[in-house]
Structures are given as structure tokens and as C-alpha cells.
Amino acid sequence: MYNLGSTGLAEAILQTMDQPLLVLRDDLTVEEANSAFYTLFKVDTEETRGRLLYELGNGQWNIPELRRLLEEILPQQSVVEHYRLEHKFPEIGKRIMILNARRLPPEGDRPELILLVISDRTETEQARFELEGYVEFGEKLIDSTREALLVLDWDLKVVRANRPFYDAFQVSPDDTKGRLIYELGNRQWDIPRLRELLENVLPNNNAFDDVEVEHDFEHVGRRVMLLNGRRLDHLDLILLAIRDVTEQRRMEKERETQVGELHHRIKNVLTTVDALVRRTLRDSGSLEEFGRAFESRLGAMARTQDLLVRAPRGSVDMSEILRLELQAHGGREGGNFNLDGPAIALPQDAVQAFAMAVHELTTNAVKHGAFASPEGRIDIQWTVQAGEGGATRVMFRWRERCPIITSAGRTGYGSRVLEAAFRHTLKGSSRLTLHPDGAEFSAEFQL
Structure with missing residues (x-):
């Protein structure tokens, strides 16, 4: 060698x-x-x-x-x-x-x-390959997340944002990357609560979860957001996840309102049923008579509740109540009864009272008036006028025409229902007149 x-x-x-x-x-x-x-x-x-x-x-x-x-x-x-x-x-x-x-x-x-x-270089190359894999995985994870995500550096400048962020807040990548978060969208993100989270909470706690923030944005309007933040110390980065819960909060409030309305409605129904039982029992001569009368009135209540459930915003058109009750007792519109009047949306608190009054009028027509005779008919008309303070004044007229009219001979629960409905609940007045060819009931009330 x-x-x-x-x-x-x-x-x-x-x-x-x-x-x-x-x-x-x-x-x-x-x-x-x-x-x-x-x-x-x-x-x-x-x-x-x-x-x-x-x-x-x-x-x-x-x-x-x-x-x-x-x-x-x-x-x-x-x-x-x-x-x-x-x-x-x-x-x-x-x-x-x-x-x-x-x-x-x-x-x-x-x-x-x-x-x-x-x-x-085997281990170095392997480490580089794995690092590239992690970077790719992170980028694809961010892009595939349905929530809006921002990756910030420690100076609070945007390193990366995902597509849901751009779509939700209507900003472009060119106007986002490299910009201070508070400057985004013409300083729309300069939100005091967000500043507090990023500048005070996150440096001390490394994370914050589900912090609710409300803010009005120029292009997308008011938004309710849940913010989650993580400080990635080994990468000198901050991950900010933004979940838009605006619609969820709206639905929750709507649900609360509906539950409150349902509770109120059930309470009113139970109160009405209790009154029906007591007064029908008082005016009935026998248990059989009580059963028939109570079943009829309870059916009227059920039909009204069905209208309320199906009605938008809890209001029901007055003609629907009349038509449903009259048809339930064999009435045929254009045949033995006719309706003539403008559309009037009765509010929820007026629907039950008006429906029970119509039920009593219809029951009386079946027993003693127009519906007791094949030749009988009922003409129902109503008009509206402007009342005080922007209210609507309703004039209602029920006119029966039949060969023979019979009287019950006493003032019963039906008459008291009419009086209570129009004078007390609807804050109006009413009058019943018996003509030779049939009964006439007129009322005025305000909505």
C-alpha cells in the first residue's frame, strides 16, 4: 500500500x-x-x-x-x-x-x-418527505374543513385561509394573505372582542373555545360566530376556527318562541275545555244531552286548533273559520250558505273566541234555524273600516232565512258564548234579532 x-x-x-x-x-x-x-x-x-x-x-x-x-x-x-x-x-x-x-x-x-x-441522506430525506407529507396533510385538512379557518403568524398576519372563509365573508385571497387580520375587508375584522382573544387570552392560555361573537359585516350583514383558537408554539402560528351559527341562533330563538306560544296555547285550550265542561253541564238537562253538546263543542275547538297549527304566523283568515264550521254541519257554500267579505287575518288570541261564537251560531241554525229546514239558507257578510290608532274595525252580519224559526225559550250557554266572544274577548258589541223569516246576528269588533 x-x-x-x-x-x-x-x-x-x-x-x-x-x-x-x-x-x-x-x-x-x-x-x-x-x-x-x-x-x-x-x-x-x-x-x-x-x-x-x-x-x-x-x-x-x-x-x-x-x-x-x-x-x-x-x-x-x-x-x-x-x-x-x-x-x-x-x-x-x-x-x-x-x-x-x-x-x-x-x-x-x-x-x-x-x-x-x-x-x-436517507434519514434526512425521509424526514423531509414526512415533513412535506405533514404540510400537505395540513393544507388539505384546512381546505376540507367546512368551518372557516385562518392561519395567522405571531404578528397576526394571515398566512393561509381556506375556501369556506373566502366564501362566507366574501373576500379574495389577494386581499387576505399577508394582511393583518384587523385590516381584512376594509377593517371589518377590527372587532374588540377578537382583539382581546388574540392579544390577551391566547398568549396566556394557548387556546380558547366556543367564544361567541356578534358583528355586523359590510357585505354579509350581522353574523353570530363561535371562535376557537390555538397557539402552535413550535410553528410560531395561530389557528383560528370560525363557525357561523347565525342561522342556528335564529332557529333557537324561533323555537323558544314557538315553545312559548305552544305553552300559552295549551294553557288556553285547557282553560276553555274546563269552561266548556262546567257550562255545558250546567245547561244540560241530562247526561245524554251533555254528551252531545260537549262533543259538538269539543269538535269545534279541535277544528280551530287544526287551523291554528296549519296557519302561518298563528293568524287565520276569518272566512276559513266560517267555511270550516258551516261545512262541518252540512253546509254547502253557494247552496245553503254564502260568504261575502274581504280577507281578514284574525290573530291567534281572537281565533278561538270567534270560532266558538261561529260554532254556537251554526249549532243554533241546525237546531232552530236555517239548517233545520231544507229551504233555509244563511248569508254572512262583513266589511272593514279604519279604526282608531291604525286598528281595523270589523262589521259582521249573520242573516238566516227559513220558513219557520223556533226559540230555545231561554238564554243558554250559546248566548253567553256570543256575548263573551264579541263583547269581552274581541272588545266589541253584538245583537241578536229574531225576524219572522229567520234570525239575524250582527256584531262589531276591533283588531
Whole structure:
């Protein structure tokens, strides 16, 4: 072997290098290898020194790209740097290597040599690959999230935003990325509560969850948002998730209102049923008479409740109440009854009272008036006028025409219902007149 240095300095340097190094002769046999080479590639001195490089490790180094470097590229130039080589070794697996090769011209009795330094980049490349994978995963996760997301740096400038953010708040990437969050959308995001969260809460607690913030935005109007923030210390980033709960809060308030209305309606129904039972029982001569009368009145209540359930915003058109009750007792519109009047939406608190009054009028018509005779008919008319304070004044007239009219002979529960409905509940007045050819009931009330 040839002495690489008279003082052994070169040998010492060779052996202390932490990167694998080979010294090759011009015929590509191994002159020397350092300990880093033996350790990494799990070979020993005897099977390495003096052997052709391609024969090392039972032919493991017979690599086409290595041959190209040593036999084609290096002869044309004295130095080759950063030559990438990938190869799978039987014992140590796949390796990613960066090769630096240098030709040393002959000097004295030393022939030409080749220095081949091998930098193992396998773990570095793997780490880089994994990091790129994590970055890609993070970006796709942000983009696939349905909630609006902002990634901020520690100066509170936008590093990244996802598509739901751009869509929800009608801003563009060009007007968002790199901008201070408070400057977004013509300073629409300069929200005091958001400043407090980002500047005071997050630095001390690393996170905040489900903080509700309301704000009026120029383009999208008032929004109710739940904000969640995380400080990512190892990346010097802040993750801000924004969930728009405007519609959810609206529905919750609407549900609360509906539950309140339902509770009020049930209370009123139970009160009305209790009054029906007591008064029908008082005016009934027998249990059988009570059963028939109570069943009829309870049916009228049920029909009214059905109208209220189906009605938008709890109001019911007056003609619907009349039509439903009259048809329930055999009436035929255009036949034995006629309705004539403008559309009037009765509010919820007036519907039940008016419906019960119509039920009593219809029941009396069946027992004693127009519906008791095949020739009888009922003409119902109403008009409206402007009342005081923007109220609507309703004039209502019920006129029966029939050959014979009979009187019940006493003032019963039906008469009291008419009186209570129009005088007390509807704040109006009413009058019943018995003509020779039929009864006439007129009333005025205000909505």
C-alpha cells in the first residue's frame, strides 16, 4: 500500500471523518476505507481493501449509476459534487446517498487515486418527505374543513385561509394573505372582542373555545360566530376556527318562541275545555244531552286548533273559520250558505273566541234555524273600516232565512258564548234579532 502521509496526518483525518470515505486506485480497487464506511455498510477490512469496488459485499456495489459516475463522468472532469445515488442494500436496506468524487493525479511513487466521499441522506430525506407529507396533510385538512379557518403568524398576519372563509365573508385571497387580520375587508375584522382573544387570552392560555361573537359585516350583514383558537408554539402560528351559527341562533330563538306560544296555547285550550265542561253541564238537562253538546263543542275547538297549527304566523283568515264550521254541519257554500267579505287575518288570541261564537251560531241554525229546514239558507257578510290608532274595525252580519224559526225559550250557554266572544274577548258589541223569516246576528269588533 501507498503511504498517504509521511506523518500519518492524512490517515488520522481519514479515520476521524464521520462520513464514509473510500480511496480508490485508478482500476477502481479499494486502497483504503475509513471506519464510518465499515460501520454504515456493515463490512470489514479484509473483504474491502484490495477488492474491486463493484465486488464489495457480494456485488452490492455493482450499481449502474455508480459505474456511470466513475467510468464516464469522473474521467472527463477531476471533481464531481452532489451526485445523487439511491440503492437498496440487502442488509441495511434502501439508502439515499450524495457522492462527492475527486481524482488525485499521481505524485512521486503514488499512482493516481480517487477520493469518494459518501454522505448518507436517507434519514434526512425521509424526514423531509414526512415533513412535506405533514404540510400537505395540513393544507388539505384546512381546505376540507367546512368551518372557516385562518392561519395567522405571531404578528397576526394571515398566512393561509381556506375556501369556506373566502366564501362566507366574501373576500379574495389577494386581499387576505399577508394582511393583518384587523385590516381584512376594509377593517371589518377590527372587532374588540377578537382583539382581546388574540392579544390577551391566547398568549396566556394557548387556546380558547366556543367564544361567541356578534358583528355586523359590510357585505354579509350581522353574523353570530363561535371562535376557537390555538397557539402552535413550535410553528410560531395561530389557528383560528370560525363557525357561523347565525342561522342556528335564529332557529333557537324561533323555537323558544314557538315553545312559548305552544305553552300559552295549551294553557288556553285547557282553560276553555274546563269552561266548556262546567257550562255545558250546567245547561244540560241530562247526561245524554251533555254528551252531545260537549262533543259538538269539543269538535269545534279541535277544528280551530287544526287551523291554528296549519296557519302561518298563528293568524287565520276569518272566512276559513266560517267555511270550516258551516261545512262541518252540512253546509254547502253557494247552496245553503254564502260568504261575502274581504280577507281578514284574525290573530291567534281572537281565533278561538270567534270560532266558538261561529260554532254556537251554526249549532243554533241546525237546531232552530236555517239548517233545520231544507229551504233555509244563511248569508254572512262583513266589511272593514279604519279604526282608531291604525286598528281595523270589523262589521259582521249573520242573516238566516227559513220558513219557520223556533226559540230555545231561554238564554243558554250559546248566548253567553256570543256575548263573551264579541263583547269581552274581541272588545266589541253584538245583537241578536229574531225576524219572522229567520234570525239575524250582527256584531262589531276591533283588531
